[in-house]
Amino acid sequence: MSHLFKRLSSTATVTIKSTPSKAHHHAPLPSSSFPAGYLLTGVHAGVKKKAGVLDLGIILSTSKLTSAAACFTRNAFKAAPVLVSDEILTKNGGRARAIVVNSGCANAVTGRQGMDDAWAMVRATDALLPPSAQENKNQHETLVMSTGVIGQNLPISKILPGITNTAPPTLAADFDAWERAAQAFMTTDTFPKLRARTFTLRGTQYRLAGMDKGAGMIHPDMGPASTTLHATLLGAILTDAPVSPRSLQNALTYAVERSFNSISVDGDMSTNDTVVVLANGAAAPPGTEEIDEAVDPEGYEVFKNELTAFAVDLAKLVVRDGEGATKFVTVTVKGAPSYKDAHSIASRISTSALVKTALYGEDANWGRILAATGSVPLSPIEKTTPTITPNKVSVSFIPGDGSQALPVLVAGEPENVDEVRAKQILEQEEFGVLVDLGMGTEEATYWTCDFSYEYVRINGDYRS
């Protein structure tokens, strides 16, 4: 018996097909779809080298009193724009009237210069606003976001003229303006992500519209000295509803947890992740109070749920955008002792490479789902820490077409699975995975995609 194992060198030729984009790019929307009282633009300032590619976006609220809220990355390394925006929002007590965003450079790990540049962008955009209604007329009113390569300083000498000279004549409120702003956010995205939504509160119709950027999976960047990480998640949501600053922040935090924090992206949270919302009350009848949870809990609940549903729509677009992804999968964990636990487990299932591979393979592989589920320690409740009870756990696959669900594990026992039915469900482009822990009433939902055809093809299948 030979004691020396060597794998023979071999070559195999594989033909790789690209899958067409699922074209979640929207059709043009009428201008009436959008919330009132906003002017937007997207221009080419020169951050990105290629001429004509939009890299600078500006959003202005024309209402003097505009509430603002934001959620920022929890990464210990926060980019300059994140630190600056956080400071402005805190000092203003949740008021701001403008957003400026550049793509192509993240202004992260850029030291003192980076901070100076972020403040310069704020001041230049402040100057575009009509005089403030606020008491302290020296307050800054702009929030700033950046996305792109890290460790490099902004080409601030191009950005500032972009804000001051290039952008203002192009500010508008029509569909084209909204889309140009959305395009200015893009880095690795394959389509601009823009959505609009309407809701009614006490007979008044309000609108939400917004854009985000981020791609579920990105090309690993192979060049030297490259410093790309996963594509930063940025979101900007605008509404013409009137909302108090603190309720706007509470609603956004709730919404972001269930949307942007519930999608699987390829990599860790970046140095730049930011979601901002502005509420300018432009559609409110005169004399309407700002919606505030303490004063009007029912109105607040309506707004919070609408904002959450809207944020979910935007966040799902990020999942749908990813090289080679062929599946859009909704992972739900229910019967959990806390929302946090349900969310942690859904996250683990959704980001597991082996689960994502099985999803691509249209394989009703509950083993990997189970291993991911059981890997997550539950949160302590008072002085004890609950543990999952294996014989209470059930797993099913939920068809995307509304037909009957397929249980694969019931109360800890494997089912004899009808393979034909499993194939039917998993061959669909969209389906769900449901894990019931049987130990509570809390639940969480996460959205994920499969691993690219190419990844799996090469890793797993030499047969064809």
Add this chain to the structure above:
Amino acid sequence: MSHLFKRLSSTATVTIKSTPSKAHHHAPLPSSSFPAGYLLTGVHAGVKKKAGVLDLGIILSTSKLTSAAACFTRNAFKAAPVLVSDEILTKNGGRARAIVVNSGCANAVTGRQGMDDAWAMVRATDALLPPSAQENKNQHETLVMSTGVIGQNLPISKILPGITNTAPPTLAADFDAWERAAQAFMTTDTFPKLRARTFTLRGTQYRLAGMDKGAGMIHPDMGPASTTLHATLLGAILTDAPVSPRSLQNALTYAVERSFNSISVDGDMSTNDTVVVLANGAAAPPGTEEIDEAVDPEGYEVFKNELTAFAVDLAKLVVRDGEGATKFVTVTVKGAPSYKDAHSIASRISTSALVKTALYGEDANWGRILAATGSVPLSPIEKTTPTITPNKVSVSFIPGDGSQALPVLVAGEPENVDEVRAKQILEQEEFGVLVDLGMGTEEATYWTCDFSYEYVRINGDYRS
């Protein structure tokens, strides 16, 4: 401007080369390398279909008083062999004289039958032992391990005759017996993992030898109804040193944390992960007391460190085994406020898909390392939770050949990196990444591999 984006279908042909195994399979060792007082075998019982492929291993200690310790998976779903072994070890107060292992079927998620089968394997192996020295002669003395497909019952009617009839005549103490046992552990491994080590304590030479199984990255399994997860990690370490049960357990727990729990594998901890150690004192001069921390802290420290170094050697073999991996990378996090934090951060860096891709690409990409580092919340210390201070963090690449390290980030500022030097280091098959948090004195080391050539090739590079 077209509002409808569709990626054109395209085909690309790529030639895939397999990389030869790094042949970490050992050369034959003289029988004197192995600890005294053990008999081993590996046979084909028929769990695996292919004739002659070893799937049943047995290890017996011929010393009447043998200490035993084990670390088991923390997954909430524990396989039957894990539950049974845990119970036996607890009831015996850390004594056992035998290990039985089968590969090809994990005996996980197998209900009552699975538990019965695991106990049957224990009883059949107990019967191979000479009468016990223990007070309770009805105590079980065998620990059981299984690895392979989950959700299917063991072919117990093949395993039991394997233990009772096939195995006993083949028990031996030579290299061939040790290697057959190591082969019986294998599932997705490409080589049997067996190592031996010597150490001296107060003039007496003791030996450690052992085997493990697991592969850093496995083929995603694409077949229907497949229930493979990541390859289970199993380890069996034997020594002829005399160690008390409680000190053996403490030493093993310490060693496992720094070895088997410090390697990057593709997937979550499985239902079956187990590492067992037996210490039979067979090489101790007559009258030697068992090494115990309370009585002999220095002797304990020597043993603990030797066991840890040995476990690290075994665990590294798992990292080296992985389809297409071309790099073996040591990730060290120092300057941390606690070992736990250093370990968590090293783990996050080591398991990040984007970091592993950059490693393959020989790209000194500190951005991804930073994002991974900053993603991990630190542990609370009393009533406060420390946070990483960005301007104290440094990152360097450590060449595998002992030459000078290359700093890429120093106290939060990016260096002007000498690209030629970066290329030199990252082109090596082995190198290190060092992250210094600058906020404490604790440190942890993790071992990882890059993502396969194939994965990166297809995801990132159509240029050639």
